[in-house]
Amino acid sequence: MANLEVKKLAKSYDGKNKILQDISFSVKDGELVSILGPSGCGKTTTLRIIAGLLDESSGQVLVDNKDVTKVPVYKRNFGMVFQSYALFPHLNIFENVAFGLKMHGMNKSEIKTKVEEILEITGLTEYVKKYPAQLSGGQQQRVSLARALVINPQLLLMDEPLSNLDAKLRLKMREEIRRLQQKLKMTVLFVTHDQQECFAISDRVMIMKEGKIDQFDTPQNIFHHPRTEYVARFIGYDNFIHFEQTQLIDKHRIQVKGRVFESVDECKNAKLLTIRPENIEITSQDEAENVMSGTIISNEYLGQSFKYRIKTDLGEFQVEESRKKMRLVGEQVSLFLPAKHLHALSE
Ligand SMILES: Nc1ncnc2c1ncn2[C@@H]1O[C@H](COP(=O)(O)OP(=O)(O)O)[C@@H](O)[C@H]1O
Numbered sequence: 001m002a003n004l005e006v007k008k009l010a011k012s013y014d015g016k017n018k019i020l021q022d023i024s025f026s027v028k029d030g031e032l033v034s035i036l037g038p039s040g041c042g043k044t045t046t047l048r049i050i051a052g053l054l055d056e057s058s059g060q061v062l063v064d065n066k067d068v069t070k071v072p073v074y075k076r077n078f079g080m081v082f083q084s085y086a087l088f089p090h091l092n093i094f095e096n097v098a099f100g101l102k103m104h105g106m107n108k109s110e111i112k113t114k115v116e117e118i119l120e121i122t123g124l125t126e127y128v129k130k131y132p133a134q135l136s137g138g139q140q141q142r143v144s145l146a147r148a149l150v151i152n153p154q155l156l157l158m159d160e161p162l163s164n165l166d167a168k169l170r171l172k173m174r175e176e177i178r179r180l181q182q183k184l185k186m187t188v189l190f191v192t193h194d195q196q197e198c199f200a201i202s203d204r205v206m207i208m209k210e211g212k213i214d215q216f217d218t219p220q221n222i223f224h225h226p227r228t229e230y231v232a233r234f235i236g237y238d239n240f241i242h243f244e245q246t247q248l249i250d251k252h253r254i255q256v257k258g259r260v261f262e263s264v265d266e267c268k269n270a271k272l273l274t275i276r277p278e279n280i281e282i283t284s285q286d287e288a289e290n291v292m293s294g295t296i297i298s299n300e301y302l303g304q305s306f307k308y309r310i311k312t313d314l315g316e317f318q319v320e321e322s323r324k325k326m327r328l329v330g331e332q333v334s335l336f337l338p339a340k341h342l343h344a345l346s347e
């Protein structure tokens with residue numbers, strides 16, 4: 001396995017529009033890094049350039065400090081897994097996994113040993129004689145993973161590999177990918193638009209916005225300290241209070257429309273506060289700081305909890321509350337926004 005370094009990578013498909021805007025990042029040996037972002041932000045473009053399937057406009061890709069930017073795809077020795085399984089329908093599972101090794105000119109007995117070993121690791125031994133059409137989606141995706149791993153890749157690149165699987169299987173497969181990655185100490189770059197998926201399996205997460213990296217950190221740090229409104233929204237901080245620097249009372253407190261809010265973060269140079277729906281408490285008091293009143297305008301049953309939209313004079317707020325009975329639309333409530341959950345953002 002290897003270290004990956006991407007330096008000032010830029011891409012334009014038409015010579016005008018920059019799809020990737022000089023992005024730089026590195027993935028350490030044995031690390032699983034996810035690229036998270038909405039459709040169209042440039043995730044696949046990034047991955048395809050690293051793989052060598054697409055030419056960069058400028059910038060460099062380095063593996064263990066060696067510049068591979070101009071190395072052709074078949075000489076890079078990277079494993080690749082895509083959303084579509086891309087298996088050969090007329091080859092059985094053994095032959096599908098063996099295909100890359102044959103291309104490399106490996107001899108028959110060596111191929112047999114390698115393929116059997118990787119089918120064992122990926123739990124596919126019993127399907128060795130079957131054809132892709134005889135397997136479920138999850139099993140087929142496992143075959144494409146086995147095929148990527150059998151060449152002992154320096155780096156494994158995965159582009160939304162779980163998107164075609166149903167919810168239950170996605171959970172199972174992501175655990176399996178993480179387990180394999182740790183067992184084989186693989187360096188993995190994993191692309192997804194699913195926040196939960198990426199937080200669950202990654203050592204670090206890169207959040208992309210319009211061809212740029214907005215935040216690159218551990219899942220915990222991103223979850224507790226989103227850097228921008230974009231990141232915060234993307235990971236479920238649905239509530240925002242905008243303010244001006246003139247509304248600062250002191251380092252950690254602001255006053256908006258006659259209400260005082262204290263934040264765990266410094267508010268100097270910040271311009272909005274944010275809090276997750278599950279961290280707002282519905283209370284009966286209406287006097288102290290970090291409290292405001294509102295009216296429930298919609299209610300939704302989520303199973304473990306209820307989700308409310310609440311209209312206040314600071315805009316609409318989303319609140320998630322677990323209790324036995326659902327509150328009704330029209331009910332007047334007070335919201336308490338604990339300072340420890342109220343984060344300040346500067347952009
Ligand atoms: N072959 C191409 N030619 C022109 N534009 C492209 C091509 N591939 C992707 N794009 C554009 O580049 C942007 C990023 O695409 P992509 O990297 O596929 O995003 P993501 O994988 O995050 O959804 C999109 O606006 C997309 O329309």
Ligand SMILES: [Mg+2]
Nearest residue numbers: 043044045159
């Ligand atoms: Mg994509």
